Amino acid sequence: MKWNKFRLRTTTQAEDIVSSILMDLGIQGIEIEDKIPLTAREKEQMFVDIMPEGEEDDGIAYVSFYLEEDQDKEEMLASVRNELEEMRTFMEMGDLEIEESQTEDVDWVNNWKKYFHQFTVDDVLIIPSWEDVEPKDKDKMIIHIDPGTAFGTGMHETTQLCIRQIKKYMTPGAQILDVGCGSGILGMLALKFGAGHSLGTDLDPCAIDATHENMEANGIEASQYEVMIGNLIDDKEVQDKVGYDKYDIVAANILADVLVPMTPVVVPAMKPGGIYITSGIIEEKESVVTDAVKKAGLEVLEVNHQGEWVSVTARKKKDRG
Numbered sequence: 001m002k003w004n005k006f007r008l009r010t011t012t013q014a015e016d017i018v019s020s021i022l023m024d025l026g027i028q029g030i031e032i033e034d035k036i037p038l039t040a041r042e043k044e045q046m047f048v049d050i051m052p053e054g055e056e057d058d059g060i061a062y063v064s065f066y067l068e069e070d071q072d073k074e075e076m077l078a079s080v081r082n083e084l085e086e087m088r089t090f091m092e093m094g095d096l097e098i099e100e101s102q103t104e105d106v107d108w109v110n111n112w113k114k115y116f117h118q119f120t121v122d123d124v125l126i127i128p129s130w131e132d133v134e135p136k137d138k139d140k141m142i143i144h145i146d147p148g149t150a151f152g153t154g155m156h157e158t159t160q161l162c163i164r165q166i167k168k169y170m171t172p173g174a175q176i177l178d179v180g181c182g183s184g185i186l187g188m189l190a191l192k193f194g195a196g197h198s199l200g201t202d203l204d205p206c207a208i209d210a211t212h213e214n215m216e217a218n219g220i221e222a223s224q225y226e227v228m229i230g231n232l233i234d235d236k237e238v239q240d241k242v243g244y245d246k247y248d249i250v251a252a253n254i255l256a257d258v259l260v261p262m263t264p265v266v267v268p269a270m271k272p273g274g275i276y277i278t279s280g281i282i283e284e285k286e287s288v289v290t291d292a293v294k295k296a297g298l299e300v301l302e303v304n305h306q307g308e309w310v311s312v313t314a315r316k317k318k319d320r321g
Contacts, residue, residue: 002069006077007062010094012036015061017091025076027065034061060094066103085125121160122167124189129217131197133148137223144217145185156277161304161311162186162253165277167193168312174248177201177269179232179262184211184225188253189221195249199226199242232264244268251277256285260292267296273318275301281310 008259010018012034019030035057067073077098098260105253118137125140133142150169166176166186175197178187179199184207190198200211211227218298230238247270252259259278269278276298281289283305289312291301 003103004069004071004073005064005066005103007064007099007101008080009097010063012057012059012061013094014087014091015063015283017087018061018063018084018093021087021115022063022065022080024122025079025083027076027080027300029065029066032061033064033066047100055208069102072077096131102235120311121163124163126185129270142183143189144194145183145214146217155268157254157306157309158281158311161279161306161309162277163189164300165275165304165311165313166190166249166251168250169277170194171248172196174245175199175242175271176251177242177266179252180254180258181211181227181251181267184206185228186253187211187225187227188215188218188220190249191224196224198225199247200225201230201232201238201242202227203229203231205229233258233265236291238264239269242269245271247271247274249275249277253279256281256289259289263289263292263298264296267298270316272316274316276314276316278313279311280311281312283308283310286310288310293316 003263008018012021015034019032022030035148037057054298070302080098083095084093086091088096112235118125118131118133119141120126120137121260123140124143125133126143126145129144129146140230163186166189170190170193172194174190174194175196176186176187176190176198178190178198178200181202182204184200187198188226200207208227208229211225215222215225228238230241232242245268249268250266252262252266258282263278265275266276276293278289278293289310290303293312293314295301298316300312300314302304303310304314
């Protein structure tokens with residue numbers, strides 16, 4: 001099916017109002033493009049696969065929407081323009097110029113699949129559910145992954161850094177905590193590497209279904225893992241559910257600005273001698289994270305780089321006795 005795409009130029013101040021007007025007119029599948037910097041709260045909820053820096057905000061926003069090819073676009077556009085002109089009397093809306101183009105089948109949830117293909121991380125083959133394993137890869141550890149709308153396929157350098165460190169420090173039957181679990185890929189691989197149980201936490205409800213689906217696709221029993229929604233940094237109830245002195249490995253593939261306040265909270269959850277694996281750190285923030293790790297009483301074991309990204313691995317000191 002072909003769709004008519006309309007890209008409307010407005011202001012960042014008005015983008016939410018414009019989107020609301022479009023939805024009130026029955027338009028779905030709205031996309032917003034702007035250069036507004038992330039808020040602290042948004043950074044907290046962004047875990048993997050995000051760019052470290054954005055362009056400077058120029059006050060311009062583009063709101064795109066789609067109409068089916070056989071839909072009366074002139075009638076809808078007239079309604080859109082009328083509503084926007086009425087709103088213009090109350091706030092600055094920009095020039096409201098609308099560019100029109102045509103596109104093939106629009107699937108906002110699944111279009112990303114064309115960019116995700118099977119790949120290897122050392123001797124692990126990570127393959128999406130819609131591709132087949134080639135004969136040459138039969139001897140590799142095969143992981144089937146479909147992140148859906150949750151973060152984490154394993155393609156990003158930050159995830160690969162974590163994967164290698166989890167494999168290196170894995171011990172049979174280890175308990176692992178994956179903070180910001182997204183699709184569940186780190187916990188799933190930890191179980192494949194020999195962990196006894198994995199607990200994943202995330203702020204995004206999409207992580208629940210994505211983790212369950214991926215675990216099931218890889219033959220992992222429900223008793224081997226758990227996933228919960230909640231903020232480990234400031235929610236005491238979540239901290240209590242996660243537990244204390246419990247984990248052999250804690251993995252956190254999160255931005256540095258989140259790792260800093262999270263690290264002292266994670267330490268009580270770790271067993272003495274437990275390993276703390278962090279990633280999602282841009283090179284400029286390396287010292288910020290290593291300083292936070294040391295301040296929390298952990299011993300830095302390794303600092304690894306891949307591309308412009310950094311992983312810091314540390315250990316909780318063992319009890320003397």
